[in-house]
Amino acid sequence: MSGRDFARWALALFYAVAGALHLILPRPFVSIVPDWVPAPELVVALTGLAEIAGAVGLVQSRSPALRRAAGWGLAAYALCVWPANFNHMLLDLARPGHGLGLAYHVPRLAAQPLLIWLALWASGAIQRSGSH
Template sequence: MNIRIISCTVLAVLYAVAGVLHLIVPAPFVAIVPDWVPAPTSVVILTGIAEIFGAVGIGQPWSCRLRSTAAWGLAAHALCVWPANVQHMLLDLARPEHGLGLAYHIPRLALQPVLIWWPLWAARVTAWPFRPRT
């Protein structure tokens, strides 16, 4: 099986699960929304819906255009939630026991560019950093 198809499937499952969690248990996600974001509960719900739509789009095999559009959406989503991940780290580190700690947060923040790139690569929007076969 093609590694890109497997990647699309893995991304679809991960984003579907994340989307459902945003909808059924929004409180932990609302708690890490930065203060400058208006209507945090609504944003979390909309984020969950976007993740589910992205999962459906990238996971379907019949339309390259839909898969590519979903990949761009998931990449944009990963970029847009980065501030919430930074906020989560800052809130955790401000706790007396330091919450999940740097061993959790630093890799999570460092992997954010991978979450931006991965759907684009999986959906064949980009081949970077790999050279296309000739």
């Protein structure tokens, strides 16, 4: 198994579990949705379904185009949930004792661009220069 294949399967597992959690235990996710997002319960359910669909798209073997589309979708998803992760940090830091603290939130926010890149790279949506 290549490094790209390993990353693709690992990312698919990560998003499948995260998607299931969005559907099974939505309350923690709903609680960090920014106030300006309408229908937070529905948004959390839809994001859970999107994560599961992206995971399924990453692991299918018959269509590289579908894998690349899943990569683009998961990259867009990771970008779109950034405001919720940022809001989670603000809510946590405003709590007595500062919740999980900056040691948790700063790396989590910094990891978002890595998740975006990983979804694109692992899915084959992007290639390194000179590779096919």
